Amino acid sequence: LETMPGERTTIRELARLSGVSVGTVSRALNGYTDVSPETRERVIRLARELDYTPAAAARTLVTQRSHVIGVFLETGVGRPDLQHPFFHEVLVGFKDCIGSEGYDLLLFASERPGNGYGDHSYLKRCRHHNVDGAVLIGVSPEDEELRRLLRSELPCVGVDVELSGTCTGYVMSDNVAGAITAVRHLHGLGHRRIATITGLLDTKPGVDRLRGYREESQRLGLGYRDEYVAYGDYYFESGQSAARRLLALDEPPTAIFAASDMMAIGVIRAAAEAGLRIPGDLSVVGFDDIQIAQHMHPPLTTLAQDKPGLGVAAARALLRQVDGADTAEPVTLPVELVVRDSTATVGG
Amino acid sequence: LETMPGERTTIRELARLSGVSVGTVSRALNGYTDVSPETRERVIRLARELDYTPAAAARTLVTQRSHVIGVFLETGVGRPDLQHPFFHEVLVGFKDCIGSEGYDLLLFASERPGNGYGDHSYLKRCRHHNVDGAVLIGVSPEDEELRRLLRSELPCVGVDVELSGTCTGYVMSDNVAGAITAVRHLHGLGHRRIATITGLLDTKPGVDRLRGYREESQRLGLGYRDEYVAYGDYYFESGQSAARRLLALDEPPTAIFAASDMMAIGVIRAAAEAGLRIPGDLSVVGFDDIQIAQHMHPPLTTLAQDKPGLGVAAARALLRQVDGADTAEPVTLPVELVVRDSTATVGG
DNA sequence: TTGTAGGCGTTATCAT
DNA sequence: ATGATAACGCCTACAA
Numbered sequence: 001l002e003t004m005p006g007e008r009t010t011i012r013e014l015a016r017l018s019g020v021s022v023g024t025v026s027r028a029l030n031g032y033t034d035v036s037p038e039t040r041e042r043v044i045r046l047a048r049e050l051d052y053t054p055a056a057a058a059r060t061l062v063t064q065r066s067h068v069i070g071v072f073l074e075t076g077v078g079r080p081d082l083q084h085p086f087f088h089e090v091l092v093g094f095k096d097c098i099g100s101e102g103y104d105l106l107l108f109a110s111e112r113p114g115n116g117y118g119d120h121s122y123l124k125r126c127r128h129h130n131v132d133g134a135v136l137i138g139v140s141p142e143d144e145e146l147r148r149l150l151r152s153e154l155p156c157v158g159v160d161v162e163l164s165g166t167c168t169g170y171v172m173s174d175n176v177a178g179a180i181t182a183v184r185h186l187h188g189l190g191h192r193r194i195a196t197i198t199g200l201l202d203t204k205p206g207v208d209r210l211r212g213y214r215e216e217s218q219r220l221g222l223g224y225r226d227e228y229v230a231y232g233d234y235y236f237e238s239g240q241s242a243a244r245r246l247l248a249l250d251e252p253p254t255a256i257f258a259a260s261d262m263m264a265i266g267v268i269r270a271a272a273e274a275g276l277r278i279p280g281d282l283s284v285v286g287f288d289d290i291q292i293a294q295h296m297h298p299p300l301t302t303l304a305q306d307k308p309g310l311g312v313a314a315a316r317a318l319l320r321q322v323d324g325a326d327t328a329e330p331v332t333l334p335v336e337l338v339v340r341d342s343t344a345t346v347g348g
Numbered sequence: 349l350e351t352m353p354g355e356r357t358t359i360r361e362l363a364r365l366s367g368v369s370v371g372t373v374s375r376a377l378n379g380y381t382d383v384s385p386e387t388r389e390r391v392i393r394l395a396r397e398l399d400y401t402p403a404a405a406a407r408t409l410v411t412q413r414s415h416v417i418g419v420f421l422e423t424g425v426g427r428p429d430l431q432h433p434f435f436h437e438v439l440v441g442f443k444d445c446i447g448s449e450g451y452d453l454l455l456f457a458s459e460r461p462g463n464g465y466g467d468h469s470y471l472k473r474c475r476h477h478n479v480d481g482a483v484l485i486g487v488s489p490e491d492e493e494l495r496r497l498l499r500s501e502l503p504c505v506g507v508d509v510e511l512s513g514t515c516t517g518y519v520m521s522d523n524v525a526g527a528i529t530a531v532r533h534l535h536g537l538g539h540r541r542i543a544t545i546t547g548l549l550d551t552k553p554g555v556d557r558l559r560g561y562r563e564e565s566q567r568l569g570l571g572y573r574d575e576y577v578a579y580g581d582y583y584f585e586s587g588q589s590a591a592r593r594l595l596a597l598d599e600p601p602t603a604i605f606a607a608s609d610m611m612a613i614g615v616i617r618a619a620a621e622a623g624l625r626i627p628g629d630l631s632v633v634g635f636d637d638i639q640i641a642q643h644m645h646p647p648l649t650t651l652a653q654d655k656p657g658l659g660v661a662a663a664r665a666l667l668r669q670v671d672g673a674d675t676a677e678p679v680t681l682p683v684e685l686v687v688r689d690s691t692a693t694v695g696g
Numbered sequence: 697t698t699g700t701a702g703g704c705g706t707t708a709t710c711a712t
Numbered sequence: 713a714t715g716a717t718a719a720c721g722c723c724t725a726c727a728a
Contacts, residue, residue, distance in 0.1 A: 008475065010721060021699045026723060036697060051469075053476045057414070058721035059462070060405040061704045067462040071455070085433040099457030104477070107419070107455050109447030113404070114415040121399075127356060128401045129452070236643050265643055272645060292640050295584050295613055297620060358705060369715045374707060384713060406705035409720045 009052045018046050029054075060130050069098055069318065070131035071107045072122065074138040084234065084262075086288060086307060087137050090159055093311025094135060101319055106131055122149040133318045135159065140202075155321030155328075157314045162204045162330070167321045169328035171313045175205045178303040178335040179212025179257065182285045185301075185337055186255040187220050190346035191283060195228040195253035197242045197263050199287075206234075209259045209287065228253060232263050239263025243270035247282075254282065254346050261286035261293045261302055268296065268342070279344035289338055298341035306333050357400045366394050377402075408478050417446055417666065418479035419455045420470065422486040432582070432610075434636060434655060435485050438507055441659025442483060449667055454479055470497040481666045483507065488550075503669030503676075505662045510552045510678070515669045517676035519661045523553045526651040526683040527560025527605065530633045533649075533685055534603040535568050538694040539631060543576035543601035545590040545611050547635075554582075557607040557635060576601060580611050587611025591618035595630075602630060602694050609634035609641045609650055616644065616690070627692035637686055646689035654681050 011029075015022040020039060028035045028043040046052075060066040073087065095105055108125050122145050126134055133155035139146055141161055150156060150165025157163075158170035179196075186194050196213045199206030210229070218224060227249060230242035239258055243266060246253055258264040264286030268278055276282050278298055286293060289304035313331045321328055359377075363370040368387060376383045376391040394400075408414040421435065443453055456473050470493050474482055481503035487494055489509055498504060498513025505511075506518035527544075534542050544561045547554030558577070566572060575597055578590035587606055591614060594601055606612040612634030616626055624630050626646055634641060637652035661679045669676055 008721090011723095012721075022722080023700075023724080024698055027698090030723085034697060039697080051472060053472045054462075055409070055721050056461070056477045057405040057408040058704085059723075061403070061409060061706090061721080062723050064704080066405070067458075068454075085436065088433065088436040095455065095457045099459065102458050102460055102462050104461050105455035105457050106416075107443065107453035109443040109453050110415075110450050111447065112450055113452055114402075114407070114450050124399060124401045129404045236640075262640075262643075265640070269643065269645065292584075292610075292613070295610075295617065297617065297645065356705090359707095360705075370706080371708085371716075372714055375714090378707085382713060387713080403705050406720085407707075409705080409722090410707045412720080 008055070009050045011052075011054070014043065014046055014050070014052060017050075018043050064130070066130040066132055067103050068106050068129065068131050069103050070126050070129065070134040071105050072134065072136045072139055073107065085290065086305075087159070089307035090137070090311040090314070093308030094315045095311070096308075097312045097315035098319070101315075103132070103319075121145040123152055123154070126154055133157070133322045135314055135318060136161065136163065155318055157318040157321075157328075159310060159314055160203070160205055167328060169317045169321070169330055171310050171317060171331045171333065172204065173305045173310065173335050174332045175208035175335075176212040176215070178287060178337075179209040179259075180216040181335070181337050182257045182287070182303060183213055183216040183220070185339070186257065186283060186285065186343065187216075187222070189255075189283065189343060191255040192222060192346070193228070193251065193253045194222060194255045194257060195230065195246050197230045197232045197239055197246075197256060197258045197267065199232060199234045199259035199263075201231070206259060213257060232259065234260040234262060236262045236266040236269075239266025240270045241266075243267040244273070247271065247274050247276070255284070255343070256282065257285045257287075259287050261288045261290045261300060264300055264302065264342070265292075265296060268298075268300075278342050283343040283346075285343060287335075293338075294340065296342075301340045301343040302338055303335045304338050305335055309333055356403070357398045359400075359402065362391065362394055362398070362400060365398075366391050412478070414478040414480055415451050416454050416477065416479050417451050418474050418477065418482035419453050420482060420484045420487055421455065433638065434653075435507070437655035438485070438659040438662070441656030442663045443659070444656075445660045445663035446667070449663075451480070451667075469493040471500055471502070474502055481505070481670045483662055483666060484509065484511065503666055505666045505669070505676075507658060507662055508551070508553055515676060517665045517669070517678055519658050519665060519679045519681065520552065521653045521658065521683050522680045523556035523683070524560040524563070526635060526653075526685075527557040527607075528564040529683070529685050530605045530635070530651060531561055531564040531568070533687070534605065534631060534633060534691065535564075535570070537603075537631065537691060539603040540570060540694070541576070541599065541601045542570060542603045542605060543578065543594050545578045545580045545587055545594075545604060545606045545615065547580060547582045547607035547611075549579070554607060561605060580607065582608040582610060584610045584614040584617075587614025588618045589614075591615040592621070595619065595622050595624070603632070603691070604630065605633045607635050609636045609638045609648060612648055612650065612690070613640075613644060616646075616648075626690050631691040631694070633691060635683075641686075642688065644690075649688045649691040650686055651683045652686050653683050657681055 011022050011025050015025045025043050028040040106129055136158045150168050155167045163170045198210045232238035232242050256267050264284050267284050271282050286300050286302035289302045293300040293302050359370050359373050363373045373391050376388040484506045498516050504516040511518045546558045580586035580590050604615050612632050615632050619630050634648050634650035637650045641648040641650050
């Protein structure tokens with residue numbers, strides 16, 4: 001009852017050893033009902049003893065289902081968002097959820113897999129590996145190659161990017177509501193001169209957070225001041241320099257809503273340079289709730305995104321498509337205001 | 349010259365359309381020399397027009413090479429190291445390097461891929477997908493299942509974990525040297541009462557950083573004080589509470605070497621609580637050089653690990669194995685002292 | 697309930 | 713230089 005050490009145990013081997021045909025083995029292993037209990041038990045036991053595992057390649061070939069989900073996680077210099085640990089945290093949630101459903105993840109790394117046949121486009125790479133679906137993170141929606149993928153019949157889901165296509169959905173935090181909450185929180189503390197530092201405005205989260213800021217400012221009758229909108233790119237440096245400009249204004253803001261925690265940290269730094277105390281002289285609200293946010297000095301008030309939750313939502317949306325759903329509703333997850341010590345009543 | 353829209357273009361289709369046999373098409377596409385220039389050109393052009401890509405599954409089946417590298421990135425609660433963005437940064441370097449060599453990454457997510465055949469062990473999961481090699485991140489080397497994988501003939505490489513086995517190597521920063529450098533730096537600034545906060549001592553980096561601290565302390569004649577060694581787990585909270593204990597000592601240290609930046613940030617926080625100024629009253633050195641290290645207040649002096657470099661080194665080591673190398677030397681990468689503002693001359 | 701056989705898309709080994 | 717043809721490991725009608 002032994003096999004060669006280095007050799008892969010095949011279904012044929014199992015058949016030989018258990019004295020039935022390969023067809024029967026396959027049926028037994030795959031839980032078909034039309035196989036006698038004794039046979040099934042014998043086969044399963046043997047499979048366990050020999051530590052048998054089916055060859056995914058063979059199975060994929062015949063069933064045309066790979067049980068693998070493709071992941072495009074763009075980390076190039078063009079899309080620096082990915083240095084952001086944010087996406088990795090989303091990916092963890094995605095992985096856990098999809099894993100529990102029997103799928104593995106293929107992280108696309110090569111533009112010419114197997115060194116063959118020239119550069120691979122999004123769609124080509126998916127087809128090459130026969131992935132059952134794909135999740136797109138940090139991609140730019142304008143890309144023509146990407147549009148071809150979305151036009152195909154392959155289930156896709158975007159994270160933090162508004163994708164539309166045949167079987168395509170996306171997940172995103174409720175950025176507008178988050179920004180509104182931020183402004184309202186500051187307003188509630190008595191602030192009337194509230195500025196914002198935006199994220200990249202070629203990303204939907206960036207645009208939405210700005211929109212929420214504007215809407216709520218207007219609604220609260222704060223009036224719109226062009227000079228109170230500074231443009232950033234989510235990163236520390238842009239937050240710091242934007243804050244410097246803001247604080248140098250004739251009528252500087254008493255509160256700043258930054259569209260990311262990293263920028264908020266930059267704001268705090270700029271405030272320190274200017275000899276301002278947080279939150280005494282300036283209140284700061286961030287966005288994301290990254291890990292160190294709570295460990296800053298002072299701990300940062302921010303809008304917490306449910307990062308693993310976004311991953312789980314993406315996974316669910318994708319699996320629904322894979323299982324043949326015909327609709328692909330975009331899903332929006334709520335964000336939560338976490339009040340810590342970087343905000344206080346105005347002048348307080 | 350058209351194919352069905354949703355249908356996959358196969359090599360057979362290519363053969364039909366170009367009027368040659370599938371064998372010839374395969375040879376033409378794979379760059380064999382024994383095919384006439386005209387035929388080759390015709391086939392390649394057709395393949396491009398039809399956006400043909402070979403089915404990885406079929407190819408894997410016959411060649412027994414998948415051009416896929418498996419990734420075990422343990423993110424469970426048991427191994428919380430993975431919340432650490434550190435490993436993700438390593439993974440980026442790994443991915444880029446391995447991608448340029450024509451490989452893609454399979455991120456293992458499911459314990460029962462395809463919902464079949466019971467839970468999969470490390471080895472089983474690798475065999476299932478026929479990966480050409482595997483990289484192990486955040487795993488515990490004691491695991492019996494893991495040892496079975498390492499005993500197999502499958503090329504493996506560990507990151508920050510000392511693995512040994514048939515075709516197994518590992519990559520790691522020079523943690524001992526890093527700790528030595530930290531102590532020497534502080535000693536050079538006049539510090540004589542230097543404490544440390546360790547990382548997890550069931551990880552090699554944790555042990556090595558402590559060893560370096562001890563060795564250099566002894567060498568410099570600082571004497572060994574048991575009370576100057578506090579135990580942490582790499583995370584903020586442990587750094588904070590360890591620092592509180594250290595600072596409450598009768599003869600508190602004037603400098604603390606923390607085995608991670610997160611703990612160093614915890615130290616800074618504890619110092620602030622105690623009314624101590626950094627670096628005036630206490631110097632702090634971290635380890636890792638995580639992104640926010642430079643943006644802290646004060647910017648953190650730390651030992652920078654080359655995270656993408658570790659990934660690249662891991663990739664190279666693994667590919668060497670895949671290509672048939674018989675040796676698997678562990679590789680150690682140097683760390684670099686980055687002096688910022690959290691360290692100063694004693695009492696300065 | 698079980699066996700047989702065809703086929704999934706390639707590559708590789710023969711001939712020719 | 714090219715064309716058959718046999719694998720690769722598995723699933724799934726269809727037959728028995």
